[in-house]
Amino acid sequence: MRANYHTHCDFCDGKAPAAEMARAAKKAGIEILGFSSHAPIVQPMPWAIKPERLGEYAAEIRRLKKAWASDGEEGRIHGPMEVLLGLEIDWFPGEREPGDGAFRALGLDFSIGSVHYVAPRACPPFAVDEDGASFESHLAASGATARELYRDYYRRLAALIGSGGFDILGHFDLVQKNNMDGHLFEEDEDYLAAAFEAVHCLEGKDLVVEINLGGMTRHAAPRPYPSLAILRELKAVGAPICFSADAHSPENFGPSFDAAEKAARELALEAGYREMRILRAGEWKDSGIM
Numbered sequence: 001m002r003a004n005y006h007t008h009c010d011f012c013d014g015k016a017p018a019a020e021m022a023r024a025a026k027k028a029g030i031e032i033l034g035f036s037s038h039a040p041i042v043q044p045m046p047w048a049i050k051p052e053r054l055g056e057y058a059a060e061i062r063r064l065k066k067a068w069a070s071d072g073e074e075g076r077i078h079g080p081m082e083v084l085l086g087l088e089i090d091w092f093p094g095e096r097e098p099g100d101g102a103f104r105a106l107g108l109d110f111s112i113g114s115v116h117y118v119a120p121r122a123c124p125p126f127a128v129d130e131d132g133a134s135f136e137s138h139l140a141a142s143g144a145t146a147r148e149l150y151r152d153y154y155r156r157l158a159a160l161i162g163s164g165g166f167d168i169l170g171h172f173d174l175v176q177k178n179n180m181d182g183h184l185f186e187e188d189e190d191y192l193a194a195a196f197e198a199v200h201c202l203e204g205k206d207l208v209v210e211i212n213l214g215g216m217t218r219h220a221a222p223r224p225y226p227s228l229a230i231l232r233e234l235k236a237v238g239a240p241i242c243f244s245a246d247a248h249s250p251e252n253f254g255p256s257f258d259a260a261e262k263a264a265r266e267l268a269l270e271a272g273y274r275e276m277r278i279l280r281a282g283e284w285k286d287s288g289i290m
């Protein structure tokens, strides 16, 4: 069974209309497709939905939900596929928090809570996943060490988990995106201690942690997020997982998606997982990974 709850489209920083993303997902054999455009934060951001377009976004995803619910045809590809309305909501304490209920009126099927922005040493916030050169210059300007960077990232992730108000925790170790070659820091004892502090906040919570394939399909990363060491600790605290494309264009559902998903399933099995959590017909349930 293939389910994916992490899909962007041209309402935010995705490259294609939602209808096109849905067709590509169906072609890739996805049975449950969740849309998760970036929710607006307080100041306007080019990567987020414009607040005045939220209603239009919800209406378009609901239109697709209806179009794909039957065995009919949408763009000459046969259904059905369950389409769900969601948002990826950022963690900006005091300004935007998944638990602040700002999007309740949209009647979302689910939401993803994500940390993208850090501010080590009280510098202006910058995104840990922006492209290499820009990330490096922001990190240098902050004056923070790599250790301060990941500690700040995981402190924020722990605070996001503690505050709740969402269903799926986005890309757990995204702070590794610009460090896949290890040039900034090693995944050593200190790094894992910081990451595990966030992992332990998940204990007893019913949050689903995604294994995110976007690094592999979009940035040629050698592995999905999070790493095997972190996945093992997640398994130890009983955190359920799901697999996420984090697709921004139809190509992210192409051959690279197959390869990345295979790698993610193998990683999950190696960490001891046998089940993934899926949202189907309004209910979260466990489903076998293989």
Ligand SMILES: [Zn+2]
Pocket: 088, 114, 116, 170, 171
């Ligand atoms: Zn994200």
Ligand SMILES: [Zn+2]
Pocket: 006, 008, 088, 246
């Ligand atoms: Zn995303």
